[in-house]
Amino acid sequence: MLTRTAMLDAVTQGKPGTAMKSFSSVLGVTEIQQVVDFVQHEFMEQGRTNTEYHTPENGWPDHERYRAAFPFALGQIALDTPWEQLTPDQQIGQRIYMNSCISCHDRGRVQEDGVIWDARPLSYPRNNFSFQGDRPADAQTGASPYAVHDRRPVLAAATATQRHGETLFQANCAFCHAADGTGKNWIGSFLEPHPRDLTGSRVRAMTDDELMQVVRNGLPGTTMSAWKKVLTAEEISAIVAYINSAFKLEKK
Ligand code: HEC
Ligand code: HEC
The missing domain is CATH 1.10.760.10 (Cytochrome c-like domain)
Structure with missing residues (x-):
C-alpha cells in the first residue's frame, strides 16, 4: 500500500512524533532513493526476511567454506552442547565458531546461562564471563564493552x-x-x-x-x-x- 513517494518522504523528512527521524542531513537524495528502492524490492516484493551480510561485496568471499559453523551462528545448535554429543562435522563447526565468529555473533544460543566457557586466555569473552548474576562487567572479561552500561543503578532507598x-x-x-x-x-x-x-x-x-x-x-x-x-x-x-x-x- 505504501507508495514510493510516501517512502521517500518518510525517509527524507521523518515522521514527526515517532522515532522515525529525518535522514536528509545523513543521506543524499540518490542514497535515499537507493535505500527506498532496496527496501521495496527486497522486503515488499521479494518478501525476504533477512539480508545477506556475508557477501563478497561486503568483504566475505566464499563464506560457504564456514558452513559447518552456520548452525552455531544461527542458533540452531546451542554453543554449550556437550562436545561428545556433536557429530565430527559439528565439532569442526563449533571450533571455527569459537575462533572466528564469536567476536561478532557473541555466544549465539546457549542452553545454560551460567558459566559458559572455561577460562581461555586467548579466547573472547574471557574469564568465565557470564551475563547473568552479579559478576562485574568490564571491557576485558565482558562479552561486550556495552554490557557495563546495561546495568541499572542500585536504588538504595526509593519511593x-x-x-x-x-x-x-x-x-x-x-x-x-x-x-x-x-x-x-x-x-x-x-x-x-x-x-x-x-x-x-x-x-x-x-x-x-x-x-x-x-x-x-x-x-x-x-x-x-x-x-x-x-x-x-x-x-x-x-x-x-x-x-x-x-x-x-x-x-x-
Ligand atoms: C529510540 C531511541 C530513544 C528512546 C526509546 C528514548 N529516547 Fe530519549 N533521546 C533519544 C535521542 C537520540 C536523544 C538526543 C537527541 C538530540 O541529541 O537532539 C534523546 C534525548 C532525550 C533527553 C534529553 C532532552 C534534551 O533536551 O537534551 C531526555 C531527557 C530523554 N531523551 C528522555 C527519554 C525518556 C524518559 C525516554 C523513555 C520514556 C526516552 N528518552 C526514550 C533517543 C531515545
Ligand atoms: C565482523 C562481524 C562478523 C563476524 C566476524 C561474523 N559475522 Fe556472521 N553476521 C554478521 C552480521 C552483521 C550478520 C547479519 C545479521 C542479521 O542480518 O541479523 C551476520 C549474519 C550471518 C549469517 C546469516 C546469513 C547472512 O549472511 O546474513 C550466518 C550464517 C553467519 N553470519 C555466519 C557466520 C560465521 C560462520 C562466522 C565465522 C566464520 C561469522 N558469521 C562471523 C557479522 C559477523
Whole structure:
C-alpha cells in the first residue's frame, strides 16, 4: 500500500512524533532513493526476511567454506552442547565458531546461562564471563564493552513513585539511553545523534518541567519520539522522578 513517494518522504523528512527521524542531513537524495528502492524490492516484493551480510561485496568471499559453523551462528545448535554429543562435522563447526565468529555473533544460543566457557586466555569473552548474576562487567572479561552500561543503578532507598519510574524507564527508555542512563549501550552507540547522556550536565541543568516537556513531545528529527500518546502524565512524572534519583541529578 505504501507508495514510493510516501517512502521517500518518510525517509527524507521523518515522521514527526515517532522515532522515525529525518535522514536528509545523513543521506543524499540518490542514497535515499537507493535505500527506498532496496527496501521495496527486497522486503515488499521479494518478501525476504533477512539480508545477506556475508557477501563478497561486503568483504566475505566464499563464506560457504564456514558452513559447518552456520548452525552455531544461527542458533540452531546451542554453543554449550556437550562436545561428545556433536557429530565430527559439528565439532569442526563449533571450533571455527569459537575462533572466528564469536567476536561478532557473541555466544549465539546457549542452553545454560551460567558459566559458559572455561577460562581461555586467548579466547573472547574471557574469564568465565557470564551475563547473568552479579559478576562485574568490564571491557576485558565482558562479552561486550556495552554490557557495563546495561546495568541499572542500585536504588538504595526509593519511593514507590521512583520504583514505578524505574520499571517504566527500564522498559521504554533504556533500550536507547542504556540502563545506566549514559546512552553508551549497544543501540545508543549507533544512533545518530546519540541518545542524550541522562547523567550529564545538560540534563542536570533541566528543570523537571522541561524534562516532562521533552519526553511528552520528543525531539523532532531525532529518534527521541513523543511519548504523550504512550505514557500518561503520571507515568512520565514517575520517570522524571526516577531519572533524578537514579542518575544522581542534584537539582539547583
Ligand atoms: C565482523 C562481524 C562478523 C563476524 C566476524 C561474523 N559475522 Fe556472521 N553476521 C554478521 C552480521 C552483521 C550478520 C547479519 C545479521 C542479521 O542480518 O541479523 C551476520 C549474519 C550471518 C549469517 C546469516 C546469513 C547472512 O549472511 O546474513 C550466518 C550464517 C553467519 N553470519 C555466519 C557466520 C560465521 C560462520 C562466522 C565465522 C566464520 C561469522 N558469521 C562471523 C557479522 C559477523
Ligand atoms: C529510540 C531511541 C530513544 C528512546 C526509546 C528514548 N529516547 Fe530519549 N533521546 C533519544 C535521542 C537520540 C536523544 C538526543 C537527541 C538530540 O541529541 O537532539 C534523546 C534525548 C532525550 C533527553 C534529553 C532532552 C534534551 O533536551 O537534551 C531526555 C531527557 C530523554 N531523551 C528522555 C527519554 C525518556 C524518559 C525516554 C523513555 C520514556 C526516552 N528518552 C526514550 C533517543 C531515545
